[in-house]
Amino acid sequence: MRTIIKNATIFKPNCSTEKLNILIEDNIIKELSSNEISVPAQEYDLSGYTLMPGFINTHVHIFDFFDGFNEDNLKKWLNAGFTYLRDQGVLSKHNAEDVVLWKNRINKIGVCSKISVCGNFISTPNGYGGIKPLGVSSEFEAREAVKKQIDQGVDHIKTTLDEGYDSYTASLDLLSENILYAICDEAHKNKKKVSAHVNRADKLEILVNAGIDEAAHTCFDEISEELLDKMIRNNVHMTPTLSIYGEITANWGAPFIYTAMSNVKRFVDKGGIIGFGNDHIEKKKIWAPIGMPYMEIELLRKAGLTMEQILSSLTYGGAKILGNEKVGKIEKGCIADLVGVKGNPIEFPYLLTDIQFVMKDGMVVKNY
Structure with missing residues (x-):
């Protein structure tokens, strides 16, 4: 199963952020790109969201x-x-x-x-x-x-x-x-x-x-x-x-x-x-x-x-x-455990009490 997440602002391990598109195959992150990813897949547009590792x-x-x-x-x-x-x-x-x-x-x-x-x-x-x-x-x-x-x-x-x-x-x-x-x-x-x-x-x-x-x-x-x-x-x-x-x-x-x-x-x-x-x-x-x-x-x-x-x-x-190098990061080869909030939790921490997008092992389990 392929999934594409579009236009999300990604939180990175060095505490920086970057707007990227993500291709997920089964439960693994296969590609991150600032360019459009054009393959047949289920798409989720997370414009305006901050996307973080699970x-x-x-x-x-x-x-x-x-x-x-x-x-x-x-x-x-x-x-x-x-x-x-x-x-x-x-x-x-x-x-x-x-x-x-x-x-x-x-x-x-x-x-x-x-x-x-x-x-x-x-x-x-x-x-x-x-x-x-x-x-x-x-x-x-x-x-x-x-x-x-x-x-x-x-x-x-x-x-x-x-x-x-x-x-x-x-x-x-x-x-x-x-x-x-x-x-x-x-x-x-x-x-x-x-x-x-x-x-x-x-x-x-x-x-x-x-x-x-x-x-x-x-x-x-x-x-x-x-x-x-x-x-x-x-x-x-x-x-x-x-x-x-x-x-x-x-x-x-x-x-x-x-x-x-x-x-x-x-x-x-x-x-x-x-x-x-x-x-x-x-x-x-x-x-x-x-x-x-x-x-x-x-x-x-x-x-x-x-x-x-x-x-x-x-x-x-x-x-x-x-001791798990496959979680805690949004990088190629990592497990697709992802959570998202509408807005910027660095500026507004209370947003973390209202998680609106959850993906576990490449499967979307919550999407408001």
């Missing part, structure tokens, strides 16, 4: 106990422009095998967001990670836990180093540095990336030294300039999830959000790559809606990021965290 939310929990395994939610996320969701670790009673089976079925359904999964947290036997983390006490057990998750079909490995900031997490045990290294080393041997739940700078430094690929949150205390530089040298990315810190500050008065925003701004200013995610666990109107988490955009803007940088986190940054 959005990627790199931190949600869609297998959780509140509303897990909900196919209708995935349809809503896709309609909001999220062609990819990355589940950041199973917090409920389910195991990696359960979520991989559901992921494989969902990824064949055209009207749902695609899913990437981390499986269960690898933690201590009395550690952070929901109801059923994989508890390990030695380097051997850590390596076996990584291999077990990979054999079950996970896309990424999730670990944790959280000493807690409330009564629930304050007494949990922490993984040792040698065990964290074993987790990262075994995952990398099997070509899998490691994401880590972390919220304090001293713990982040331990995780970066152990070899993680991504911090699943920014920290609520100050990350040093030296550690930010080390993260960039070591190619460690970050999904800030400012929404959770904003919610804590708004509801309970703990001033976590201000240092968290500063950490993100300084990381991006140094050239660090961030994804876009809001740690969705259950639906909350402001902090965790099903669809576009606009509060996350507002907090990133309040931190000092430009809309170009935020759009990059929604697209290119997310693709880098997924």
Whole structure:
């Protein structure tokens, strides 16, 4: 099947825009041209639209106990422009095998967001990670836990180093540095990336030294300039999830959000790559809606990021965290995951709450 998209203003990875025509064959972008493309095809004229790569939310929990395994939610996320969701670790009673089976079925359904999964947290036997983390006490057990998750079909490995900031997490045990290294080393041997739940700078430094690929949150205390530089040298990315810190500050008065925003701004200013995610666990109107988490955009803007940088986190940054070079860009050879809005979301960010065109894997699923 051939599709031509005409006259769209394309958002590019370097944060520039260009008016182009696009030829798509099946699910692949075959050609981009400033000239008319003259082949038999289904045509869509997107004059006046800004066309972006499909959005990627790199931190949600869609297998959780509140509303897990909900196919209708995935349809809503896709309609909001999220062609990819990355589940950041199973917090409920389910195991990696359960979520991989559901992921494989969902990824064949055209009207749902695609899913990437981390499986269960690898933690201590009395550690952070929901109801059923994989508890390990030695380097051997850590390596076996990584291999077990990979054999079950996970896309990424999730670990944790959280000493807690409330009564629930304050007494949990922490993984040792040698065990964290074993987790990262075994995952990398099997070509899998490691994401880590972390919220304090001293713990982040331990995780970066152990070899993680991504911090699943920014920290609520100050990350040093030296550690930010080390993260960039070591190619460690970050999904800030400012929404959770904003919610804590708004509801309970703990001033976590201000240092968290500063950490993100300084990381991006140094050239660090961030994804876009809001740690969705259950639906909350402001902090965790099903669809576009606009509060996350507002907090990133309040931190000092430009809309170009935020759009990059929604697209290119997310693709880098997924380790998928075929998404997050509108380039020849990439998968045709595309979203469009009427107007310019760089000038008017709220347009991102009203996505009017969605293409997933070359199939138009929304066209207002």
